[in-house]
Amino acid sequence: MSVGAGAFVYFGADPAGAAGLVEAAVEVLESGLGLTKLSQMSLYRMPFHQGKWRGYARKAVDEALANADVAVINLRVGSPDSPDMVAKLQVRSDPDPHRAPTGPRSIGFVCETRAWTPDVVVAVGRQLLEAAARLGSPISGGVFRAPTFHQGHCEIGDTIDYDPEAPAFRDRMSFDRKDYLRWEKARRLYPVTLLGPKLASQVTADQATAAGAIAVQEINGSLLIDAYPTIVETWDPEFLRATLELRRWLWPNTIQNPADNVGLGFKTRR
Amino acid sequence: MEMKRALFAALVAVVVLFAIKVGYADDESDRQSLIRDIDGMLRDAASSLDGAVSDSSASDIESARSKVRDVRSKVSSLERVKGDDSLANKYVSSYPRYCDDFDRASQNLVQLKNDQRSVAELPRRCQDLDKQLVEQAEQFERAKDGTRIEELRRLALDVGGKAEDWFRDADRKKDEMQRWAGEAARFSISDEQWSYVSSKLQSDTREILDAWQRDYTQADAACKDLRQRDRHPVVDRVLRNLANTAQGKDAIYAKLDEKLKRIESLVKDVVGASDPGKMDEALSTMSEIASLVTEVDSIKGTDRKATAIAEQWPEYVRSFEPAARSLRALKVSHHGLDPADDACKADAVALGEMMKAALEAHDPDGLTEVPAKARERGEHYRTALTAMDQFRSTMTGLKSTVEAFDPRDERWRNLKDVLRGSAAAIYEYWDKQAQLTHSECDDLAKGDRNPAVERFLNDLGNTTSNELATYQKEAGDWEAKARGVYILDCKDMQELWDAWCSVEFEPNEEPEDSVVEQKTAEVIERERATIADLIGDSYTTLAATGKRLQTKAKYAAAAGEVLKELEKQKRRLEKLQDKNKEWKGTNNPAVAFVTAFGKQQHDRMNGEFSCNLYDKSGFPGLSRQRPDCVVVNGKGECWIYEFKPRGVNGDDQAETYRVAVQRYYQEKMRAEADADSNLGGHEFQTLVEANCREGRDADKTKDTLLFKATTKPYDRCARRYECEQ
Numbered sequence: 001m002s003v004g005a006g007a008f009v010y011f012g013a014d015p016a017g018a019a020g021l022v023e024a025a026v027e028v029l030e031s032g033l034g035l036t037k038l039s040q041m042s043l044y045r046m047p048f049h050q051g052k053w054r055g056y057a058r059k060a061v062d063e064a065l066a067n068a069d070v071a072v073i074n075l076r077v078g079s080p081d082s083p084d085m086v087a088k089l090q091v092r093s094d095p096d097p098h099r100a101p102t103g104p105r106s107i108g109f110v111c112e113t114r115a116w117t118p119d120v121v122v123a124v125g126r127q128l129l130e131a132a133a134r135l136g137s138p139i140s141g142g143v144f145r146a147p148t149f150h151q152g153h154c155e156i157g158d159t160i161d162y163d164p165e166a167p168a169f170r171d172r173m174s175f176d177r178k179d180y181l182r183w184e185k186a187r188r189l190y191p192v193t194l195l196g197p198k199l200a201s202q203v204t205a206d207q208a209t210a211a212g213a214i215a216v217q218e219i220n221g222s223l224l225i226d227a228y229p230t231i232v233e234t235w236d237p238e239f240l241r242a243t244l245e246l247r248r249w250l251w252p253n254t255i256q257n258p259a260d261n262v263g264l265g266f267k268t269r270r
Numbered sequence: 271m272e273m274k275r276a277l278f279a280a281l282v283a284v285v286v287l288f289a290i291k292v293g294y295a296d297d298e299s300d301r302q303s304l305i306r307d308i309d310g311m312l313r314d315a316a317s318s319l320d321g322a323v324s325d326s327s328a329s330d331i332e333s334a335r336s337k338v339r340d341v342r343s344k345v346s347s348l349e350r351v352k353g354d355d356s357l358a359n360k361y362v363s364s365y366p367r368y369c370d371d372f373d374r375a376s377q378n379l380v381q382l383k384n385d386q387r388s389v390a391e392l393p394r395r396c397q398d399l400d401k402q403l404v405e406q407a408e409q410f411e412r413a414k415d416g417t418r419i420e421e422l423r424r425l426a427l428d429v430g431g432k433a434e435d436w437f438r439d440a441d442r443k444k445d446e447m448q449r450w451a452g453e454a455a456r457f458s459i460s461d462e463q464w465s466y467v468s469s470k471l472q473s474d475t476r477e478i479l480d481a482w483q484r485d486y487t488q489a490d491a492a493c494k495d496l497r498q499r500d501r502h503p504v505v506d507r508v509l510r511n512l513a514n515t516a517q518g519k520d521a522i523y524a525k526l527d528e529k530l531k532r533i534e535s536l537v538k539d540v541v542g543a544s545d546p547g548k549m550d551e552a553l554s555t556m557s558e559i560a561s562l563v564t565e566v567d568s569i570k571g572t573d574r575k576a577t578a579i580a581e582q583w584p585e586y587v588r589s590f591e592p593a594a595r596s597l598r599a600l601k602v603s604h605h606g607l608d609p610a611d612d613a614c615k616a617d618a619v620a621l622g623e624m625m626k627a628a629l630e631a632h633d634p635d636g637l638t639e640v641p642a643k644a645r646e647r648g649e650h651y652r653t654a655l656t657a658m659d660q661f662r663s664t665m666t667g668l669k670s671t672v673e674a675f676d677p678r679d680e681r682w683r684n685l686k687d688v689l690r691g692s693a694a695a696i697y698e699y700w701d702k703q704a705q706l707t708h709s710e711c712d713d714l715a716k717g718d719r720n721p722a723v724e725r726f727l728n729d730l731g732n733t734t735s736n737e738l739a740t741y742q743k744e745a746g747d748w749e750a751k752a753r754g755v756y757i758l759d760c761k762d763m764q765e766l767w768d769a770w771c772s773v774e775f776e777p778n779e780e781p782e783d784s785v786v787e788q789k790t791a792e793v794i795e796r797e798r799a800t801i802a803d804l805i806g807d808s809y810t811t812l813a814a815t816g817k818r819l820q821t822k823a824k825y826a827a828a829a830g831e832v833l834k835e836l837e838k839q840k841r842r843l844e845k846l847q848d849k850n851k852e853w854k855g856t857n858n859p860a861v862a863f864v865t866a867f868g869k870q871q872h873d874r875m876n877g878e879f880s881c882n883l884y885d886k887s888g889f890p891g892l893s894r895q896r897p898d899c900v901v902v903n904g905k906g907e908c909w910i911y912e913f914k915p916r917g918v919n920g921d922d923q924a925e926t927y928r929v930a931v932q933r934y935y936q937e938k939m940r941a942e943a944d945a946d947s948n949l950g951g952h953e954f955q956t957l958v959e960a961n962c963r964e965g966r967d968a969d970k971t972k973d974t975l976l977f978k979a980t981t982k983p984y985d986r987c988a989r990r991y992e993c994e995q
Contacts, residue, residue: 020698023705031670044922048895053919059659066708072922098891098930159921161980174906178964180974 004152005118005231007125008108009132009141009194010182015105016065016091022073024131025107026061029075029087032124033109033116044072046094053080065091077115084115086153103179104139107132108156112149122192122231126224129194133222139183140199142190145231172259181255188260189247191228191239197221199253211249212242234260297351301358304348308361311337311344312463319470323477328383331474335376338467342369368459372467375457378450379471382478385447389440389482392489396436399429400496407508416517419509420525423500430499437493440486451479513569519576522562526579529559530685537594538688540601541695549598553591560587586677593675593689596668600696603665607658607703614711617647618722621714625726636730638827641718648717655715658704665700669693731828738825741815745832748812752804752839801843809840871984872898875913879982882957888948889930897927899982900950908962910979920981928979935962936975 015021029035039056043064054060056075064070071092078084087109093101107128111121125143132138146152153159154173162170176187186199195203200223205216208225215226227246232239240247240262248264258268318334325331345365352358406425410418454475459468495502500509512518536552563583570576621644628636672693675686713720718727731738813836819829876884881899889897899911910931912924935958938945944952962975 020702020705023701024698027666031666042919046926047891047893048923048926050918050920050923058662062659062705062708063712066705066712074919074922094926094929096891098889098933099926100929101925102929102932159980177978178976 003113003118004110004146004149004155005113005121005125005144006108006110006146006152006156007121007128007141007143007192008106008156009129009136010104010106010139010196011132012104012137012139012183012196012198014092015089015107015136018136021131021135022065022089022091022107023062024135025089025128026058026073028124028127028131029109030058032120032127033077033085033111035075035077040076042074042076043070044074045069046071046092047096047099068092075109078112083149084112086110086156088156103157103177103182106157110146110149110152110156118145118231126192129192129224130219133194133196133219133224138194138196138222140186140196141194142187143192143231144190145233147233168259172257175257175259176255178255185255186250186253188234188254188257189225189227189243189250190234191226191231193225193227193250195223195225195253199223202253203249207249208246211246213246235262297353300351301348301353301355304344304351305358305361308341308344308348308365309463311341312467315341316463316466316470319467319474322379322383322474323386323481325383328380331376331380331383334467335373335380338369338372338376342366345369364461368461368464371457371459372471375454375471378454379474379478381450382447382454382475382482385443386478386482387485388443389485389489392436392440392485393492396433396489396493396496399433400492403429403496403502404504407502407505411508411511414512414515416512416515416519416521419512419518419521422505422509422512426500426502426505430496430502433493433496434499437489437497440489444486447479447482451475510569513565514571519566519569519573522566523575523579526559526562526566527681529555529562530681533559534685534688537597537685537692540597541604541692543601546598546601549594549601553594556587556590556594560584563587582677582679586679586682589675589677590685593672596671597689597693597696600665600668600672600693600700603661603700604696605699605703607700607707610654610658610703610707611710614651614707614714617651617714618710621647621720622722625722625730629726629730635823637727637825638823640723640726641827644714644720644723645717647714648720651711651715652717655708655711658707662701662704665697669697727828738819738828741812741819741829742832745812745816745836748804748808749835749839751800751808752843805840805843809836812836871915872913875899875911875982875984879911881911882954883950886949888946889927889934891930891933892927895927897924897931900931902954902957902961905961906976908958908975908977910977911982912979914981914983916983916985918981918983921979924979924981928977932975932977935959935977939963939973939975940971942971 011018015025035056037055037057040053041056041060042053043051045051045067046069053076061073064073071090071094073089073091075087075089076083076085087107089107090101090105093105109124109128111124113121116124122143129138129141129143132141144152144155146155150159150161151165151169154162154165154169157177162173165173176182186193186195197220200218200221203223205218205223208216208223213225213227214229217224225246227243228239234240244263247260251264251266254260256266256268261268315334315337318330318337322328322331342365345361348358349362352362403426407422410422455472457468457471459465495504498506500506513522533552533555536548536555540546540548540552563579566576566583567580570580621640624643625636625640628640672689675689677683677686713722718724813833816829816833816836819825820833822829872885876899879899879901881901883897883900885896885898886900887894887896897910898913900909901911902908910924910928912920912927914920934949935945935955938955939959943955945955945958950957958975959970962977963970964974964976
């Protein structure tokens with residue numbers, strides 16, 4: 001069955017401004033997922049130029065990163081119609097106030113788990129989160145699983161074509177997209193969740209452990225929380241049951257998507 | 271009177287003859303006396319040398335040397351009275367050299383004699399130490415105290431080290447003794463009394479060296495066990511016995527842990543070290559761990575922990591080596607790029623000063639000299655940057671090798687982590703330097719395409735060259751006409767559409783299929799007349815002007831560039847005319863076709879999605895860019911669509927439009943104003959505010975709008991391109 005899995009991180013400042021961050025993220029993807037020249041990349045140059053898909057080359061990525069006009073680096077493995085992996089690295093914001101992004105810059109990827117086992121995806125996702133914490137200024141992030149590649153694609157925000165999905169998923173994603181919420185809060189508890197320094201300063205690792213976290217790692221002021229031993233969908237009944245206290249603990253620091261309120265009983269807004 | 275004079279002369283003659291006779295008699299006597307003295311002295315010298323090996327000092331040898339020096343003095347006296355005496359002449363001619371040779375040879379004999387007993391005490395010293403060590407070892411053995419293993423090992427290492435030092439000195443002395451003996455034995459003269467001297471000197475040399483050698487052999491035997499340090503037979507036996515005790519095993523485990531920690535510390539510190547020496551020490555310490563693991567193996571018995579170590583650790587030790595060597599190699603390159611960015615900065619400054627000087631002086635030679643310098647530096651840095659970029663794969667490979675070190679034992683986890691940490695730190699530093707190097711060197715690497723150089727050429731060209739500017743304009747017009755060859759009419763479009771859509775293409779790639787090529791060739795054929803004129807008289811005139819300008823130093827480079835471009839365009843046109851090949855990039859008729867056909871597709875998509883605003887420019891921040899479609903489909907369904915051929919990525923562009931469009935209508939809403947008439951006016955602003963607000967009950971002067979954006983794909987060949995009537 002086609003299943004998606006991946007990871008994303010939101011950043012409080014342009015990733016290109018953090019020395020070594022984007023390079024580390026690309027290195028994680030290249031070494032972890034085995035990007036080759038058969039993989040593809042395309043660049044989005046500010047203000048409006050969408051580059052063509054072409055063969056992936058690390059040198060081209062490095063050049064793009066050094067180019068102040070490049071806002072987005074897109075990576076892809078597999079065919080255009082049915083990719084095995086897509087990654088979006090939003091490295092810079094448009095400085096024009098009319099075009100300045102309304103949401104935070106992010107780096108994320110989603111994989112087709114027929115191409116890479118979930119263990120590999122989790123390992124790569126964890127390395128991405130660790131690199132973000134070590135080198136960047138993350139707001140939040142997570143390693144996730146989705147029942148389809150397309151839903152995973154939506155999860156990292158590389159597409160908002162929600163039309164093919166069921167209403168429950170569309171509602172969940174539409175709420176997630178509220179830009180002003182994403183600047184401040186974590187989206188939700190994921191099997192592996194990253195809280196950036198600002199959110200991490202609101203809580204403690206001991207609290208996370210007391211609420212049932214399997215492991216909590218402090219990295220450069222961020223907290224990397226292992227919430228569940230395997231990656232499952234965040235609406236998986238067993239995940240919701242096992243992480244009840246952890247979700248309750250984290251809730252004030254999330255965007256409080258009503259879809260994640262299962263079993264918690266908090267008052268929510270739509 | 272005559273008589274007196276004759277008598278006087280006879281008297282003088284008698285006196286002279288007498289005097290001569292007496293002189294001959296004295297030389298002969300002196301000569302014989304001196305020869306006797308010399309022979310006697312040489313006999314005495316030989317006698318002094320006799321039995322030197324038994325003497326307590328070198329004084330007899332020195333005495334012999336003194337006598338031979340006196341011989342030298344006597345030979346000098348002999349020279350004055352030697353006359354025709356053959357023996358005396360032989361002494362005078364040969365003995366000074368014999369004396370000198372003896373002096374040198376006997377000096378070596380003195381050295382031999384002085385050091386004859388230099389290792390005589392060594393056997394006893396080693397025996398004493400050995401006795402103490404054995405007594406101590408056996409005392410520990412009797413006590414069966416496994417905690418003393420390290421103490422005994424250290425003791426054995428200490429005393430063994432001392433014995434080794436002594437023996438190293440003895441070996442050095444051995445070399446010296448053999449060298450001195452060789453030098454002394456070279457003295458060999460069989461002439462008269464010298465044969466005795468030679469014989470005695472040689473026998474002394476042999477006997478003294480033999481005596482020293484006997485002491486050395488005894489010392490070798492006496493020190494042999496000690497020099498094996500903790501492999502001393504008795505120590506080795508006792509260490510094994512002690513190791514077999516539980517305490518003994520614990521002591522070995524503690525030692526293993528201590529050494530692992532030491533390696534961890536070295537690996538961690540290598541990042542901040544100035545050279546990779548710490549990794550050499552880490553490898554050396556790991557070999558000590560290997561020895562300890564061998565020891566554990568020999569005493570493991572049925573002990574589970576010992577068995578586990580004996581079975582698993584050899585693999586960890588083995589796999590450490592490639593990881594450590596890779597980290598060492600990473601360290602070697604750690605700071606390799608440090609000077610690179612400064613070098614580029616300095617060259618950029620130098621180039622900048624060169625350009626500044628040329629501009630200030632309005633020096634037309636700058637038009638050639640600066641690009642030449644820029645090209646020379648560009649070539650240098652292109653090569654260097656390429657090498658640097660290629661080296662990245664080596665660095666990542668080394669880092670991967672370090673990361674492949676993955677022992678399963680918990681006690682090795684820290685080492686694994688610090689190895690990875692150090693490799694990552696070194697690589698990241700290198701990588702950062704590589705980025706920095708790129709940022710400082712990339713423009714230089716562009717050679718005369720360096721933006722600063724291009725600006726300079728433009729600036730300098732403007733001030734120096736009207737003639738050139740005119741020529742450049744004419745050439746530009748020619749080039750525009752040449753490019754115009756590729757602009758298509760509607761019939762071309764339709765034919766290309768049919769060709770293009772008859773084959774499969776990868777999205778957004780250049781159409782290169784042979785069917786399209788063939789159709790392209792046909793289109794080009796129709797342009798043959800235009801091409802003939804362009805590459806005929808027009809080109810000839812322009813080329814002649816260019817070549818004339820090229821002869822002027824100040825226009826040479828710029829005119830050369832224009833000629834190069836003209837030549838390039840001419841070659842392209844010739845290729846079109848002759849072979850219909852190499853029809854690429856922006857010159858490709860198929861690309862022009864795609865643009866025109868895309869417009870038709872967009873119009874069709876507009877109809878399909880009922881866009882409220884289609885292809886409208888004027889949104890602040892978007893300049894002349896136009897979102898393909900802005901549409902409100904109902905509550906919360908406010909969209910910006912970007913129409914693209916299927917498979918072409920347009921989401922990032924759509925997102926840029928979304929931000930600008932959303933911001934525009936939001937600002938209008940908050941200002942309680944209508945949208946501009948070309949962007950929907952009052953009617954569309956009202957529609958947006960009714961459907962796109964986040965907080966529908968909130969004060970609209972503070973509320974936010976939420977638009978969404980996506981790419982809407984179309985199939986390239988769903989409809990045939992139609993010519994407009």
